[in-house]
Amino acid sequence: MKNIITIFKKEMKRFFTDRRMLAALFLPGILIYVLYSVIGNVIGNTVNGSTVSNYNYSIVETNNYGDSSKQSKLDMYLKAALQTYEDTVEIKYINKSEVDAYKVDLKADKYQLIIDFDDSFELNVTSGIKSNINFYYNGASNESSFIYEATSSLIESAYGVYSVNISKDGTAINPNVSDKNVTFLKIISFILPMVLLSLLSSTCLSLAPESIAGEKERGTLGLVLIAPIKRSELAVAKVLALTVTCLVSGLTSFLGLVFSLPKMFNGIGNINFSFGPLEIVGLLFIILSLLILLITFASFVSSFAKSIKEASGFLGPLTGLIVVVGILSAFLNTTNIGYAFVPLLNSAACLSSVVSGTTSLAFVIITIVSNLFYSAVFAYLMIRMFNDENVMFNVH
Amino acid sequence: MKIRLEVKNLTKRFKLNSKTRKVHNGEPYLIAVNDLSFNVNDGEIYGLLGPNGAGKTTTLRMISTMIKPTSGEILFDGDDIYKNLYNARKKIGFLTSELKLDDFFTTDYIFNYFASLYGMKPKEIEENKKMIFDKFDIWNFKDQKIGNLSTGQKQKASLAITLAHNPDIIIFDEPTNGLDVITAKEVEDFLLSLKAEGKTIIISTHIFSLVEKLCDRVGIIFDGKLVKEGYLKDIVSKDKNLETVFFDLYNNRDK
Numbered sequence: 279m280k281n282i283i284t285i286f287k288k289e290m291k292r293f294f295t296d297r298r299m300l301a302a303l304f305l306p307g308i309l310i311y312v313l314y315s316v317i318g319n320v321i322g323n324t325v326n327g328s329t330v331s332n333y334n335y336s337i338v339e340t341n342n343y344g345d346s347s348k349q350s351k352l353d354m355y356l357k358a359a360l361q362t363y364e365d366t367v368e369i370k371y372i373n374k375s376e377v378d379a380y381k382v383d384l385k386a387d388k389y390q391l392i393i394d395f396d397d398s399f400e401l402n403v404t405s406g407i408k409s410n411i412n413f414y415y416n417g418a419s420n421e422s423s424f425i426y427e428a429t430s431s432l433i434e435s436a437y438g439v440y441s442v443n444i445s446k447d448g449t450a451i452n453p454n455v456s457d458k459n460v461t462f463l464k465i466i467s468f469i470l471p472m473v474l475l476s477l478l479s480s481t482c483l484s485l486a487p488e489s490i491a492g493e494k495e496r497g498t499l500g501l502v503l504i505a506p507i508k509r510s511e512l513a514v515a516k517v518l519a520l521t522v523t524c525l526v527s528g529l530t531s532f533l534g535l536v537f538s539l540p541k542m543f544n545g546i547g548n549i550n551f552s553f554g555p556l557e558i559v560g561l562l563f564i565i566l567s568l569l570i571l572l573i574t575f576a577s578f579v580s581s582f583a584k585s586i587k588e589a590s591g592f593l594g595p596l597t598g599l600i601v602v603v604g605i606l607s608a609f610l611n612t613t614n615i616g617y618a619f620v621p622l623l624n625s626a627a628c629l630s631s632v633v634s635g636t637t638s639l640a641f642v643i644i645t646i647v648s649n650l651f652y653s654a655v656f657a658y659l660m661i662r663m664f665n666d667e668n669v670m671f672n673v674h
Numbered sequence: 675m676k677i678r679l680e681v682k683n684l685t686k687r688f689k690l691n692s693k694t695r696k697v698h699n700g701e702p703y704l705i706a707v708n709d710l711s712f713n714v715n716d717g718e719i720y721g722l723l724g725p726n727g728a729g730k731t732t733t734l735r736m737i738s739t740m741i742k743p744t745s746g747e748i749l750f751d752g753d754d755i756y757k758n759l760y761n762a763r764k765k766i767g768f769l770t771s772e773l774k775l776d777d778f779f780t781t782d783y784i785f786n787y788f789a790s791l792y793g794m795k796p797k798e799i800e801e802n803k804k805m806i807f808d809k810f811d812i813w814n815f816k817d818q819k820i821g822n823l824s825t826g827q828k829q830k831a832s833l834a835i836t837l838a839h840n841p842d843i844i845i846f847d848e849p850t851n852g853l854d855v856i857t858a859k860e861v862e863d864f865l866l867s868l869k870a871e872g873k874t875i876i877i878s879t880h881i882f883s884l885v886e887k888l889c890d891r892v893g894i895i896f897d898g899k900l901v902k903e904g905y906l907k908d909i910v911s912k913d914k915n916l917e918t919v920f921f922d923l924y925n926n927r928d929k
Contacts, residue, residue, distance in 0.1 A: 284791055497772050506760035668688075
């Protein structure tokens with residue numbers, strides 16, 4: 279144990295007092311934070327359009343949706359909800375028969391939104407019967423798009439999921455506004471595993487060849503191999519130091535993720551996203567177990583290689599594989615427990631499912647246990663390599 | 675005189691891979707050391723002399739426990755070194771140009787690190803360090819990273835690390851290879867001073883003058899086999915210096 283601690287301390291000194299190494303450790307976390315924040319802003323701008331808080335909006339609303347007392351309740355709600363825009367929003371009430379005429383004004387940007395309620399809308403909703411609201415807005419106008427997004431979300435939050443017919447310039451289309459969050463989460467859960475896996479693996483795949491194959495190449499490992507220590511002690515100390523170092527890097531990546539994701543989701547405007555404690559713990563353990571797996575695998579490969587270049591060559595295809603796995607994971611159904619046994623794919627699928635809110639506890643647990651099991655196998659193989667003089671000294 | 679190290683019928687056979695087989699006429703194995711036997715007495719300098727590829731380095735690697743023999747025995751003070759491996763390693767110091775110090779660390783840190791790995795206590799480490807650093811005048815560069823040292827300073831640092839655990843037997847593979855004449859002379863003087871302290875030393879070299887200057891006994895090795903061994907004074911004569919003896923043996927090796 280004393281020897282393991284001695285070697286471990288030396289490895290840590292190597293990693294944490296070298297500026298280049300430090301940069302390799304902490305850059306992924308910083309990059310994750312910056313990248314995700316930027317992605318959030320870009321997507322937010324794309325979805326919401328430009329900031330238009332100084333524009334004037336006019337909403338025309340049909341008022342023939344039944345009970346007049348209900349009508350006044352809805353109006354009050356809309357006005358209250360739109361009070362953020364009280365200086366700029368004007369609501370005009372029209373009859374259903376006037377809608378077509380107002381569509382012309384909508385195209386001319388005289389009005390920015392028409393909200394056409396079904397007959398007996400309130401009554402239907404109160405009775406649990408799905409009812410339609412026809413939104414008409416001018417897709418070519420930023421102001422019209424913005425107020426449509428804001429208003430439709432407000433009504434949706436008041437009434438829950440319901441059918442909405444939307445028409446841009448009077449051409450009828452029928453998307454469901456309630457799908458917006460799902461679509462967005464799909465995009466994020468698609469991007470996240472790929473970016474996270476790539477950044478995490480880049481640390482592991484650069485440190486392990488440097489620490490093991492690099493020492494072999496420079497001839498510095500030989501002196502340790504003839505010291506009165508077990509080669510398994512050397513292997514364990516190396517893996518421990520690499521794991522701790524990569525865990526630090528992983529933690530910075532994790533913190534980058536935790537701090538940037540809410541920013542990313544909130545950047546979209548109407549989507550309020552936050553991780554619960556369970557999601558945070560799940561993400562943490564998935565990232566940690568994934569890191570241990572990556573480091574033991576990279577260490578095993580590095581112990582086999584004669585040089586950093588050769589180790590990097592062996593590990594190179596893994597980088598490509600990680601990108602493919604990251605993409606594939608977005609299409610996986612985590613109810614199929616079988617995927618939880620497939621290394622890399624399981625972690626990527628877990629990350630994806632945690633973010634999209636479709637995670638399964640069993641899948642997460644099996645993934646973590648599988649990762650640790652595969653790590654133990656690679657650590658064992660690495661110790662075998664350390665005990666093999668042909669591998670360690672490249673004798674012939 | 676007490677025998678410190680006994681090498682008995684030592685053989686090392688390497689399995690060749692497909693690339694190296696081509697170089698060795700398709701043979702599946704390379705016999706690097708073939709039934710080699712010799713003894714090293716307490717307090718003497720023993721020289722293994724031979725051309726490149728003769729098996730000198732492989733022999734020293736086996737004695738230093740870096741690699742295991744295919745067959746044969748290595749006894750240190752009568753005990754098989756592989757039966758009490760870690761104890762044997764504590765008594766052996768091995769310096770070879772293949773084994774290098776990590777450029778990132780200072781001589782002082784590396785000295786403490788290896789002394790600690792060899793099980794020395796902090797007080798012992800400090801005492802030994804003072805003696806060795808004094809001898810090699812290392813104090814003035816002890817806190818500089820190895821990567822910033824000159825070749826001579828690096829060699830001194832390597833020697834210091836080899837002796838960090840105060841070994842009884844010291845093995846040097848080509849100790850003056852690549853050194854300038856001044857540093858080479860310092861190393862030679864140092865080896866003689868170690869001998870004066872009663873240390874047992876084995877060196878491998880292909881430099882005749884080095885053997886003549888330093889060694890009490892010499893073993894001449896060709897193709898993994900010991901072809902001549904004895905006290906230097908018994909091998910050389912007025913008519914034949916070591917170089918002549920060596921080439922006589924070399925030219926007659928297949929006859």
